[in-house]
Amino acid sequence: MTKNIAPEDLYQLRSVSQVRFYANNIFFTENFIRKDSNSYLANLVSLDQDKNYRVWCQKGLNSSPRVLGDFLYYLHQEDGKKMQLYRMPIDGGSAQPFLLTDSEDTSVQELVVSNDAQALYVKTKKTQEQPKFKTEKFPEVRHVTKLNGRLDGYGWFENDAEFSLIKIDKLMQEETVLFTTKDDFELAAVAKAGTDIAYIRGRQPELDTDIDYTKAVYLYNEKTGKTQLITTDVAQGSFSAAAFSPDGKTLALVGNDNNYPGQTINDLWLYSLETKQLTNLTQQLLDVDVGYEAALTADFTQNLCSNSVVWLDNKQYIFTALHHGHSQLYMGNWDTVQLIRDEAEDITDFCVASPQKLLLTVSKQALPSELLLFDIETKIVTELYNPNHDFEQTHSYLKAQKFTYLSKDKTQELEGWYLPAANKPKHSPVLMYVHGGPHAAYGEAFFHEFQVLASWGYGIVYVNPRGSTTYGQKFCNDVDGHYGENDFSDVLAGLDYALEHFPELDKNHQYIAGGSYGGFMTTWAVGHTKRFKAAVAQRCVSDWISMHGTSDIGYWFDRQELQADLFSDDEARQKYWRMSPLAYAQNVITPIRLLHGEWDMRCPISQSEEFFTAVKLAGGETDMIRYPQSFHGVSRNGLPSLRIHRMYDIKEWFDKHQ
Template structure:
């Protein structure tokens, strides 16, 4: 049996966006094309006899939904625009329904008589390289995008399925996210920024709005949470209630997301979950490098008094049902529920991922609790490959205040003691968890153990746990990863204790750089897209001002002593003490942690004579390791292996 190679990134598939249509379940199978150096997403269906049918075979094909005998979906065209397609489910050629402007989220009206979707009109780019850019907003860039568009137009369109005609409901210059349609098709729920007109400060809000089509009236539904950030909004089957998932953002991105219920008759709002330890929805998802095109829909109504929703707890997914009075835990297995929907018999159709199973389509019977596997896209691959063993464990913090969680991926292909890589996640308000990680599997196949933890500051352990790092970077979080390393060395066999390495990206880049400037325990380090200088990040990152102010606990200009505190908490201020050989990796288009952060770190370390180098990856944003150009994702891991092998 072969192990997972670095280039198996091209061969391991993931699933997303399930859609139940009678006896058929449709879904998207995601893949990476080595030939085209790009991503693909194709639509399949499977019946109750496990017969699989493929409907598309190239490019990006997303959001399958079925009405009568037709499959509708979005397909990316040669201009990188998405168009609405229509295809007979029993066979036939796909027909392009729309042309021109790119189609965004598509929603099926409850009566199945119409589709609603967003279109994006983008002006033709001026190819003149000498064209100047006039910037008048401080919030002007976004990682993964570049310059935020200022001249796009966004339309909400209703497409009548019987007449096959489209009607524009509204057009505007502000972006929005379409969430749901009322049963009578007269009301629309959408998400949008509260203050798009702000020019001198950042607006990180994402409010829920209700638009009445007949009255042409917009209602700010979440007005009682003026700084709130929300991700989901859904009408009840009778249209009288709305569920909303999000938070008041009182603790910035460390705030736990809750499930709220709005009664549209009197606009009364109720916090359904009311639990600061349970993180509802997908906004604080656990980290993985295999998930593509997740729908992001975190909940769905069964009846007017039953709502099914997803939440994260201690590094894994749960499903809960609210019955109008209380919430009940439905499933608590150690895995990530990547996507889910409900079929006609009120069974849950879900895509799952676990540490040793990249993807699987399953059906969960809510009455019996029984699960049935429908489809494994990697079944053939797994017949010839074996995954590295992954173990989850808990250990006490040094101050004995909390229990911390970690995972150990065992090295393959050797009976000797293997080197160990300590890996630190980004965020800091993010989390590792019980899900598949190709990179860690590939490193294990190269003969490295990999251990990773969720130190204080991570999500899925409650709000107090997540906020612990704020204003205290490099304190408990540093102690937590070092305590985890000590626990690993004491409790896992087969580790070469003289060959210990460290790696991390983004916040993990901060903490790995901070660590090697405070200890010489590691034989080599990989620092990726790091936050190195808080003053520089405040002024240059796409989220710099609000992020650094909240995470450092003071504002650079408003609070006395902030500049000195920022500098003391910056790994750059300690870089002259680094003796650990370090390789720095950074995407050249990164707007979150700009390349200037790595430039400064490399200069500071290299000037001391410590062995170091610096690799820049072209055409790559902050998310290179998750959704970057496939060949560069492969190259990045090969660069990690090559560097650590120098010091074995």
């Protein structure tokens, strides 16, 4: 008899990502967690044409495999040190650091091989400042001057950082610094060595009174040393990925016009380097979200990249998109775009293996991770590698059931999933779990925590209410200025549907949980309904007014999401308060536990502290658990020991209130 999934299985499960194909070898990273070091690690491995498995490097965190000439280059990080560039001979030999500089202040951030495989291009960052200070007897002070001066999951931005683009020649193995700048950028793609390099950065890097919403695409020409902005016609555009055609004449881009900052649906664009014309190819053809930015909400896969578009030849390209909670693959040219794969899965990365075959890394609700070969013509899929094959001989995953339901106002057909409790008891408590965002989506991806909670006897219901991504722009925008309205109604309607159609769910034992926006929805729910026996709000938003100035994104996110400027007038301030769960804390009779990371910069821990204090003062039942050294993503990429501790914290609270 196989076992169900337990919290500690995080230490056994593995995922694959960052797949690349070179000279009949498939390179990829195999990601896992070490219990003794409480850390995330990744081996660099390969499969040859006979599926022989080889480990190239297995110490520390290894990523970004790139082959240039006779060497395999990759990024290596160990023991919390800065990320560095390493290389090793393809025909055998040991790995050695390939230092671009002898400075301990420099880290390597990105690698791109030119289309003609003649040079490697490397982005570096140099700084003496640290994003988070360590505890010391004589600490330093931090001088903050930038409005946009921090980022959750990282810490405080450095005032002295320098970013460089460096070229490594294949033959001479010489390093050339192409440029150095104070403005951060993303190295996106390189045509033939010595020609054009595409990179992405904001158009207004010196903006000091607001955030620069733009992410524009620039071309740097190696021969002339000149830089050209190529997305001029999309003044406020936000682009995230780029790829040159093999001949270097066309650049495929993933991005949007940014009409709705932080939530605009991405399209596929083509830019002709000959005519200087930029064309949006999918805006009128498809109502899908191109690329990975609207990623499905999950908690398992690690070390992902954003390889959203690749070229098959000089005319045809492949790109990924998200639609109704799952991934799709499309093939196109200058005139048409056609769907070539549409399965219940999350495609986490892909690359070209041959003119008609793609390599895919995928995740599914009942399959954590797998490497596949997909034939574009025949649509035949070949399973190449499952990193959890041995684990799955003794363990089994619970399978979710997808359902559709009608919104209470009868205007929307909505989607949700039900993961039955293990052993399917006649009466199982039901847990409504709300995703973050709100511009995110549940979907066809493996969710370790859901598997654990269901193995503990809870039936899990999770839905995509209005405001979620992957259902089109209008659906995504519905929540703007209307938090706690249609979105709240959609959540409850999904729960009502599940209770009506899955008779084993116990109507007398309903629970609710969620993180970030899901934490907002949880605290909002307990202030507006008494139907839940208990609630767990994680890294919540409870007070939009204090969120505005204390979150790393609050000052612009609040304006967009609430459709009001806090400092414009009294009506705006009243709107902020009216949409804050804190305003209804005196109504809470549902026992609620609050979970929060102490380093959270996205929804600062004060959001939970405020709600905890208000419920306590009103005589409600509540407690709070604080996770040290934890950013907003504590449940996805936080310290592994705390991720596991957190799952037991949820179980303890719900078990207590049976």
